[in-house]
Structures are given as C-alpha cells and as structure tokens.
Amino acid sequence: MPRVDIPVTTITRDGVAGAAEVTGDPANGHAVANTSGRTVLVVSNSSVDTAQDVTLVTQATVDGQDVADRTVSVPFGETRYIGGLPEGVYGREIHIDITSADLSFQAFTFPR
Template identity: 50%
Template sequence: MPRVTIPVTTLSDAGVADPTETDGDAVNQHALPNTGKTILRVRNNDASALDLTLGTPITVGGKAVDDTVVSIPAGATRTFGSLSPALYGTSVPIDVASAELKLIAFEP
C-alpha cells in the first residue's frame, strides 16, 4: 500500500485552529509534502519513548545518506522544521513505531 500522506494546514495571520492529528500508521507509514518550510509536530501519546524516522532518500557518491531517527520521550511533543528538500525530498518518508505517535503538519 502507498504511504499515508499527512495533511498540511496553511498558517495565516488570522490564526488557525490545530487540525485533527493523524494517528501513526506503523504498517503503511507516512509521507509529508515538503517545501523546506513545512513544519511537522509529533506528539507521543504512549507511556514509553517511541522512535520517528525521517527518511533521506538520496545518495552522495553512490552511498545512501543515513535517515534521521529521533526518540520522542513518553508524553512529549517534538516539532521539526527546515527539512531541506535537497536532503529529505519534496515528499519526506516518515516511519513511525506506533499509532501512539500523533502527527500534524503546517506550512507558513
């Protein structure tokens, strides 16, 4: 199955309400549309730390660039931004360990 696309909410000077969180899908995983200014917020709703992986689908000199793996502590929220399209692409592959990771994306 294709990756589940994370909806992106456009921010404005009028303000926007937080969109509904996307539950992590550890089977199909996710894709994040990315302009380089896209912001990803991830909330861990579990009692244990969980890993989130931002895929780097590029190679340099014929060698794959390591993915970015972040451990998100229990009950914590982490916000990611400045995801360079040159490194992460215009559709960032995002792998989650559990449905307890809740995802929201914004575009300025």
C-alpha cells in the same frame, strides 16, 4: 499499501485552527508534502511509559552513498516539533517510518 498522508495546514497572519491529527500507522508509514523545507511536523507520543522513534527517510546520495535517515526520539507523553528539512535531502514528499501507533502527527507550513 500506500503511505498514510499527513495533511499540511498553512499558517497565515490571521491565524489558523489546529490541524487535524493523524494517528500513527506503523504498518504503512506516513508521507507529508515538503514545502521547500518550510514544513513543520508536530509529533505527539501518547505512550505513558515508552519513548518512540520517528524515522525521516532521506532521498539523497553523496558520492553514490545514501545519506543516513534521521531518527528523532519522542519521549513518552511529550511532543516534538521537527522542521527545516531541505528538499534536496528529504525530497518534495517526506517519508516517515514509525513502529508504534502511540504516535500522532500534524503538519504546518509557512507561506513564502
């Protein structure tokens, strides 16, 4: 099955309402548009006792070698804001792998 899309909300000077939250899908993973590295991914962990990992899949190579994926640990009951993900490393669409449905996602971007 295809990855579950995380819609991106553009932040404006007039302000925006919070973005819709997408529940984690460990079976299919997720994808979010990467707007020239300006995308901010908000990851919340609803677990009451377990930290959860979010793996951001890289799409770059250096000298023919794959660049290692980035893993971010989200402590139980907390939220992490992840951003500054260059297109040259993560692509125009960031692929996200998880192992728990305790995670939920929102995504924001800033206009140029």
